[in-house]
Amino acid sequence: MVAENSTPHLHSAVEPKQTFRRALDMSSRAAMPSLFIMFSAILLSAPFGIPGQAQLQFGIAMCTVWFWAHSRPRSMPALAVFLCGLVVEIFSFGPPGTVLLSLLVIYGVAHHWRYGLSRLGFLMGWLIFSIFAVIASFFQWALVCLHAVALLSPAPGLFQAALTIGIYPSLTALFVWGRRTFANPDQA
Amino acid sequence: MLSIHARQVLAKAILPILILLAVGLVLLGLVRRPAVDGVRLMATDFMAPAYHGLVWPQGRVAVWLTDLRGATDLAKENARLRDENRALRHWYDVAVALAAENGRLKNSLHWIPQTVPQYVTGRVTRDDGGPYSRAVLLDVGSGHQVRIGDVALDAAGLLGRVTEVGPHTVxxxxxxxxxxxxPVTLASSHGDAIMAGDDTAAPRLIFYPQDHHPVEGERVETRGQSTMPAGLPVGTVHYSAPNRPVVVPDADLDRLDIVRVFDYGDDDSQAPDAPGRVRVKKLPQNPLTGPLPFSWLPNLPDMPGRGGQ
Structure with missing residues (x-):
């Protein structure tokens, strides 16, 4: 694991007593990223009339999985990614399975390369994420075309990719803060 | 309890298994899309009250903003409303006179009145589009009679058609x-055309007669076909580019709130069979036993109504 257990004072031999309340606190902090994806997917499916709501669902899920899979994989296991993907699938009306598959693939990449990504720095990580966001949107567009048996305009897919890439820095800032504070199981 | 080795194998195998499941879902979506959409519709049915709660503050804020805007400019708003009221009174008188004349003319023509369509009114539960589609979910309550193919209208014009029906949501x-x-009809040039959506705000007009091009600004109405009745207002023609007529919809497709879904019933106006194609019952080969009194007649036609075959 890369970023977790990085604070030295938490490695002391004196551990807090493991009570039920502490276990609950730890698990809720660990589940924070998954709950964030599910909550935003459900919230963004409400009819607020905000432009790009459906694209935001996809973008938030992609950014969250990418960040937590490489920075604290214990807070984002594969099964949680699958469950989050299913929730996003249920609360969106795109071609079935594409968001789920994209999330799992991006999880696999981030989890597999987590040591390399932690050395590369933010900008390089963002660039690699951008490439995968474009590939995922292209895959979604290809499936929609296949389903419609017609060549549709790729503009909505490009907009979705651009939105996903665009919200990544601000979400990363939120997650970096959360990793230290409210989503850090070691601080329970 | 699993051994460390077994746990490692399981940890390595879980992601490929989940990816395979996701691929299975993609294939299921391609082959049996209605099954997947049915599950999504059930989830929306379940969430409908929560959605109303979520958008309630937004609605209240919008009402306050409208009130605030009206309050800041009361004198001008009153003058505008008086003018509008005067114009509406004039149009009311015209409409009453026309309705009376229409009634008289229909009476003298022995017009058969059309059946009054059944309709339900629902609130838009959620915008259900996604990047590549334009659709909305309506909360129409339990016990509705909405069927696939029914026509949805807002206050101004045609909105779309029902594609999926759930217990409370369509x-x-x-x-x-x-x-x-x-299928649409152009009101003044009397041409028929197909209005094809293209994920933009204004759907295109295609397959219009080449000698009757749509005229800029003319009204577009539905052409009566299957469950779609004739004469529903759709919008007006506009040329977004040379030789590219589009329809500017009357309905406000971006801000939908209350929508009515009409059931015009099945199309039972089947055209009669063509005279030469009347199917007749085959007579028995030998209906009468024994020698016929007129069996000397040459070449009797054995089947009436086969002229066109």
């Missing part, structure tokens, strides 16, 4: 969706 595919094709 999904309406809007006229600007890429999959939407609506």
């Amino acid at each position: 999904r309406v595919l809007m006229i600007n969706d890429d999959a939407s094709r609506i």
Whole structure:
């Protein structure tokens, strides 16, 4: 694991007593990223009339999985990614399975390369994420075309990719803060 | 308890297994899309009250903003409303006179009145589009009689057609969706055309007669076909580019709130069979036993009504 257990004072031999309340606190902090994806997917499916709501669902899920899979994989296991993907699938009306598959693939990449990504720095990580966001949107567009048996305009897919890439820095800032504070199981 | 080795194998195998499941879902979506959409519709049915709660503050804020805007400019708003009221009174008188004249003319023509369509009114539960489609979900309550193919209208014009029906919720595919094709009639040039959605705000007009091009600004109405009745207001023609007529919809497709879904019933106006194609019952080969009194007649036609075959 890369970023977790990085604070030295938490490695002391004196551990807090493991009570039920502490276990609950730890698990809720660990589940924070998954709950964030599910909550935003459900919230963004409400009819607020905000432009790009459906694209935001996809973008938030992609950014969250990418960040937590490489920075604290214990807070984002594969099964949680699958469950989050299913929730996003249920609360969106795109071609079935594409968001789920994209999330799992991006999880696999981030989890597999987590040591390399932690050395590369933010900008390089963002660039690699951008490439995968474009590939995922292209895959979604290809499936929609296949389903419609017609060549549709790729503009909505490009907009979705651009939105996903665009919200990544601000979400990363939120997650970096959360990793230290409210989503850090070691601080329970 | 699993051994460390078994746990490691399981940890390595879980991601490929989940990816395979996701691929299975993609294939299921391609082959049996209605099954997946049914699950989504059930989830929306379940969440409908929560959605109303979520958008309630937004609605209240919008009402306050409208009130605030009206309050800041009361004198001007009053003058505008007086003018509008005067114009509406004039149009009311015209409409009453026309309705009376229409009634008289229909009476003298022995006009057969059309059946009054059944309709339900619902609130838009959620915008259900996504990047590549334009659709909305309506909360129409339990015990509704809405069927697939029913016509959805807002206060101003045609909105779309019902594509999926759930216990409380129905999904309406809007006229600007890429999959939407609506047969329409152009009111003044009297040409027929197909209005094809292309995921933009204004659907295109295609398959119009080449000698009757749509005229800029003319009204577009539905052409009576299957469950779609004739004469529903759709919008007006506009040329977004040379030789590219589009329809500017009357309905406000971006800000939908209350929508009515009409059931015009099945199309029972079947055309009669062509005279030469009347199917007749075959007579028995030998209906009468024994020698016929007129068996000397040459070449009797054995089947009436076969002239066209």
